[in-house]
Amino acid sequence: MNKIDIINKVAEEMKLNQKVAKMAVDTIVDTIKKAIVNSERVEIRGFGSFTLRNYKAYKGRNPKTGELVDVQPKKLPYFKVGKELKEMIWKD
Amino acid sequence: MTKIEIVTNVYEKLGFSKRECADIVDKFFEVIKETLANGENVKISGFGNFIVKQKKARRGRNPQTGDEIEIAKRKVLNYRLSQVLKDAINDK
Numbered sequence: 001m002n003k004i005d006i007i008n009k010v011a012e013e014m015k016l017n018q019k020v021a022k023m024a025v026d027t028i029v030d031t032i033k034k035a036i037v038n039s040e041r042v043e044i045r046g047f048g049s050f051t052l053r054n055y056k057a058y059k060g061r062n063p064k065t066g067e068l069v070d071v072q073p074k075k076l077p078y079f080k081v082g083k084e085l086k087e088m089i090w091k092d
Numbered sequence: 093m094t095k096i097e098i099v100t101n102v103y104e105k106l107g108f109s110k111r112e113c114a115d116i117v118d119k120f121f122e123v124i125k126e127t128l129a130n131g132e133n134v135k136i137s138g139f140g141n142f143i144v145k146q147k148k149a150r151r152g153r154n155p156q157t158g159d160e161i162e163i164a165k166r167k168v169l170n171y172r173l174s175q176v177l178k179d180a181i182n183d184k
Contacts (some may be wrong), residue, residue, distance in 0.1 A: 002135045009123045014116055024116045029139055031101045033094040037180050042093045047121050048169075052181065059099045075181050079171035088129040089144060089167045090095050 020038075046084040050063050053078045128169060141172045 003025065011021035035042045036050050043049040052075050060071045081089075095117060103113040104163040124134050124142070172175040 001124075001132055003137055006123050006134070006136075008121065010116065013123075016116070020106065021116075023105055024113075025120060025182050027102050027105045028098055028120050029136060030118060031093075031098045033139060033180070035097075037179070040093050044121060046184055047125065048146055076178070076183070077171075077173060081169045083125060085125050085128065085169065088125060089131075089169050 039075070044082070046082050048082040049077060049080050050077050051080070052076070111166060113129055122158075131167065136174075138176045140174045143170045143172060145170055 002079065007025050008022045010016070011018045014021070016024070029054060032050070036052060039052045041049060041051045046050050055074050055076060057073045058071050060069055061067065062069055093133060095114075096168075099110065099114045099117050102108075102117055107115075110136050112123075127134050128142055128144055131144050132146060145168050147166050147168055150163050152161055153159065154161055154162040
């Protein structure tokens, strides 16, 4: 399922036109993205939370050539799945 | 950041009632959750992919008592960051 499928499903179930549903979905995704970029923790109850983690510089290898390369320090978001969603996926 | 701020942004964008906007935001997460619960992956372009992975059963240990226990096969959720968001976070 991709973003368009989500938009269509939200439109159908909330009885919205597709354009409005797209605006809503884009706003939701953009809001979360902006918060993550600003190092803000995002918590959605029942779904999960995003936190930005800092990673130090390290020496890595180019997996193709085996060449030693310097990897710059970076920030990556970490997603922790919420309890409710975890249990929904877990079973069966 | 929590869902309330997302709802506020949707409210400012769409001009619907706060109640309706809250329902739309809830529906968005519900659609994603149900898809993942069915074992289907969710891709949100520019944000990342949510991937359901099947884990095999394995032997583990209770770290407190040291007793060997069977860890049942289960499904877990992985989040894979989009390159676009990764670059936005690391100011590229």
